[in-house]
Every structure is written in structure tokens, then in C-alpha cells.
Amino acid sequence: MIVTVLFHSYFKELTGTASVPEALPTGSTLGELHDRLMARFPKLVAMKNSTLLAVGLEYQPRSQMLREGDEVSLFPPVQGG
Amino acid sequence: MIVTVLFHSYFKELTGTASVPEALPTGSTLGELHDRLMARFPKLVAMKNSTLLAVGLEYQPRSQMLREGDEVSLFPPVQGG
Amino acid sequence: MMTRELIITSDVIDEPALITRRRMSRKMGAAVNFTGVVRDAEEGSMILALEYEAFERMARHQFELLFVEIEKRWPVESVRLVHRIGRIPVNETSLWVEVIAPHRGEAFAACQFLIDEMKRVVPIWKKAVPEENVRRR
Amino acid sequence: MMTRELIITSDVIDEPALITRRRMSRKMGAAVNFTGVVRDAEEGSMILALEYEAFERMARHQFELLFVEIEKRWPVESVRLVHRIGRIPVNETSLWVEVIAPHRGEAFAACQFLIDEMKRVVPIWKKAVPEENVRRR
Numbered sequence: 001m002i003v004t005v006l007f008h009s010y011f012k013e014l015t016g017t018a019s020v021p022e023a024l025p026t027g028s029t030l031g032e033l034h035d036r037l038m039a040r041f042p043k044l045v046a047m048k049n050s051t052l053l054a055v056g057l058e059y060q061p062r063s064q065m066l067r068e069g070d071e072v073s074l075f076p077p078v079q080g081g
Numbered sequence: 082m083i084v085t086v087l088f089h090s091y092f093k094e095l096t097g098t099a100s101v102p103e104a105l106p107t108g109s110t111l112g113e114l115h116d117r118l119m120a121r122f123p124k125l126v127a128m129k130n131s132t133l134l135a136v137g138l139e140y141q142p143r144s145q146m147l148r149e150g151d152e153v154s155l156f157p158p159v160q161g162g
Numbered sequence: 163m164m165t166r167e168l169i170i171t172s173d174v175i176d177e178p179a180l181i182t183r184r185r186m187s188r189k190m191g192a193a194v195n196f197t198g199v200v201r202d203a204e205e206g207s208m209i210l211a212l213e214y215e216a217f218e219r220m221a222r223h224q225f226e227l228l229f230v231e232i233e234k235r236w237p238v239e240s241v242r243l244v245h246r247i248g249r250i251p252v253n254e255t256s257l258w259v260e261v262i263a264p265h266r267g268e269a270f271a272a273c274q275f276l277i278d279e280m281k282r283v284v285p286i287w288k289k290a291v292p293e294e295n296v297r298r299r
Numbered sequence: 300m301m302t303r304e305l306i307i308t309s310d311v312i313d314e315p316a317l318i319t320r321r322r323m324s325r326k327m328g329a330a331v332n333f334t335g336v337v338r339d340a341e342e343g344s345m346i347l348a349l350e351y352e353a354f355e356r357m358a359r360h361q362f363e364l365l366f367v368e369i370e371k372r373w374p375v376e377s378v379r380l381v382h383r384i385g386r387i388p389v390n391e392t393s394l395w396v397e398v399i400a401p402h403r404g405e406a407f408a409a410c411q412f413l414i415d416e417m418k419r420v421v422p423i424w425k426k427a428v429p430e431e432n433v434r435r436r
Binding site for chain 3: 318319323325326327328333335336337338340389401406407414
Binding site: 087089090091133135137138139140154156157159160161162 | 198214215216217219220221223224245256257277280281282283284285286287288289
């Protein structure tokens with residue numbers, strides 16, 4: 001299956017892109033996607049523990065099962081205000 | 082000695098006046114003045130425990146010694162805001 | 163030095179004008195404003211207005227003591243407080259407070275402290291003007 | 300039903316205009332406003348501005364979840380929040396919040412909750428624009 005990955009804030013600089021498609025085995029979890037993305041974009045590894053993960057507009061845990069066409073966002077800690 | 086007593090808020094209604102002079106023995110305390118005023122204006126008695134006492138612009142305890150010419154204020158709990 | 167502005171007035175409180183006059187240095191990150199408004203009921207009865215009275219000389223002195231205390235406790239750059247007195251109709255502003263500080267925690271703490279302490283020590287009183295006291299049109 | 304207004308904009312925040320548009324029912328006694336302003340230093344370095352970026356669709360959704368939570372917890376009548384994004388010079392407003400409630404305790408609590416939670420969950424980020432990055436005149 002294919003999901004769309006969005007990078008926000010300086011994750012765009014770390015990966016050189018704002019959005020990439022990623023092909024995954026059916027039944028993959030959000031955590032497995034994150035691992036694949038760290039392999040593909042090694043600069044994400046240093047941010048591993050502080051990376052926030054969302055599917056659509058909701059935060060989700062790494063155990064969340066992904067579905068075809070999901071839009072997944074990765075970003076650093078938020079800083080509004 | 083003579084002090085000036087000011088009543089504020091509904092203490093003016095209870096006593097029928099905003100200001101009265103009161104003659105006291107030299108060395109009297111604020112508490113003794115309060116007792117005299119309750120004798121003179123019995124409607125103040127019901128408010129005894131919630132009455133606030135100030136000399137000039139400062140709150141003072143009942144033990145405060147008064148001096149000739151002091152301006153003493155009596156009023157109910159404050160309610161600004 | 164913390165700047166302070168204290169206004170006790172029977173005029174309507176013009177909040178947009180007060181906001182327009184705000185000055186903050188480049189080190190300040192937070193302004194907290196509180197607006198207290200007369201509600202339509204007081205102790206369960208409907209009212210038309212509150213009538214506020216101040217022992218103004220002492221009120222000014224007691225506010226100044228609170229400002230001194232705020233300056234000691236928090237790195238506040240500015241406090242402004244306007245208390246309206248006289249008859250204030252329901253839905254109009256009786257109290258407006260502003261505290262400016264580097265960070266929001268300090269600004270919120272100092273603003274709440276000022277209001278809480280004012281309600282304890284500043285000689286201002288209010289009296290309800292009940293609905294039945296006026297002729298209905 | 301709590302009314303809410305959420306504005307995410309690159310325009311300057313016009314606080315007097317926002318205050319002028321305030322509506323409070325006759326049951327409400329307290330309005331708390333917070334204004335967050337860009338300070339001249341970020342992590343010890345002097346800056347000219349902050350550059351804010353939002354993942355706006357998700358930010359709107361996450362703000363709405365916070366509004367729902369506020370409505371559950373406190374008798375708040377109205378929440379308004381304006382977050383400016385893009386480049387915001389030092390001494391200009393990045394965030395403006397207003398909470399209206401019957402009493403001040405609720406209004407202060409809900410306003411602080413909203414800001415604290417925003418800083419935890421709403422996808423908005425900032426980047427310092429350091430002083431040396433621009434030509435001095």
C-alpha cells in the first residue's frame with residue numbers, strides 16, 4: 001500500500017522535501033513507517049524520540065495500523081504562542 | 082484627646098453619619114474606640130467581627146494606640162472588582 | 163522599575179483606548195488583561211446596576227502597597243488598573259487590569275494576585291440596584 | 300453552547316478592533332485576554348523576528364479539540380484565539396486569546412489551559428530570524 005508522508009517545520013530541511021509517497025506492506029504500523037523513513041532520511045534518526053506522529057489530523061501512537069492512502073505527518077515538538 | 086471617625090459604605094446608614102469626632106482618654110487603643118462607637122451606635126454591634134479598622138490609610142489591629150488627631154475609618158468587608 | 167497606572171473614575175472604561183496606549187519594551191513577551199463586568203444577578207436577585215463607592219485616598223494607598231508587592235515578587239514591567247465607581251449598569255465594565263511581564267506565567271500570577279488582594283484590602287464597596295427599584299418603560 | 304472564533308493569519312493582530320467586537324451576555328462577569336509578543340532574544344541570542352509556520356488543517360482541528368475540552372470543563376461563554384504566522388518582528392503580537400466566563404477563576408483557568416495545551420499539541424513552529432542575518436541600515 002502507499003501512504004503520503006508530510007514533513008513539517010525543519011523536518012523539511014532534514015529530508016529535503018515537504019511530502020513523499022512511501023510504499024509499505026499492508027498491515028504496517030505507524031512505527032514501522034517511521035523506521036523506514038529514518039532509514040531513507042538518516043537525519044531524522046537524531047530526532048527519533050521527540051518526533052511527533054499524526055495520521056490525518058490526529059496524533060497516533062506508533063502501534064497505529066496504517067491504511068492505503070493515509071496521510072502521515074512527522075514533525076518536531078510544537079512551539080506555538 | 083480627640084480623633085475623627087469616618088464611616089464608609091453602609092456603616093454610614095447604620096450610624097446616620099459619615100464622620101464624627103470622638104473624645105477618648107489619652108492612650109486609648111483602636112479596640113477601645115471601636116467599643117465606644119458600638120455603645121454610641123448600637124447597629125454597629127452586629128457587624129463587630131467583620132468590621133475593618135484603619136488609622137489614616139493603613140489597616141491596624143485593635144491593639145493599636147491612638148494619638149490626638151488620628152483619622153480612624155470603620156467599614157464592612159471590601160468588595161471591589 | 164515597574165511602571166504603574168491607577169485610575170479610579172466614574173467614567174466609562176474605554177478598553178480599546180487603553181489597549182492602544184499599551185507600551186511594552188522589547189524584552190516583554192506577555193500581556194494579561196482582565197475585564198470585570200457587572201452581571202445581571204447579585205445573590206440570586208436580578209439587578210439593573212451596581213453602585214460602587216471607594217474610600218479613594220486609602221484605596222490608592224492600598225493599591226500602591228500591592229504594586230510594591232508585585233514588583234518584589236515578579237519581573238513585571240507594567241501594571242495598569244482602572245476601577246470605575248458610581249452607578250455601573252449591568253454588562254458594563256467595573257474593573258480593568260493589565261500586567262506586562264517577560265513570560266506568561268508571571269503575568270498571569272501577578273494579575274490574579276492583584277485582583278485577589280484588591281478584593282481583600284482595597285476599600286471599595288458595591289451596592290445592588292435591584293430591578294424593582296426603577297419604573298419599567 | 301460556547302462560541303468560538305479561531306483565526307490563523309499572516310496579518311497584524313489588531314487588538315483594539317478585536318476588543319471592540321467583544322460580545323458578552325448579561326450573565327458573564329469576566330473576560331481574560333492574553334497577548335503573546337515576540338521578544339528580542341531567543342535562547343540567549345538577539346533576534347529581529349520569529350518566523351512562524353503552521354500545519355494549518357491539523358492546527359485548526361487540534362484547537363477545536365481544545366475548545367471542546369474547555370466547554371466540558373468550565374462554563375465558558377466564548378473563546379476567541381488569533382495566531383499570527385509568517386514573519387513577526389520583535390515587539391509585535393503572535394498570539395491573542397480571549398476567554399469569557401461568569402467568574403474570573405474560570406476565565407483565568409480556561410485561558411491558561413488553552414495556551415498550555417496549545418503549546419503541547421497544536422502544530423505550529425517558530426524559527427528565529429537572528430540579527431546578523433540582515434543588513435544594518
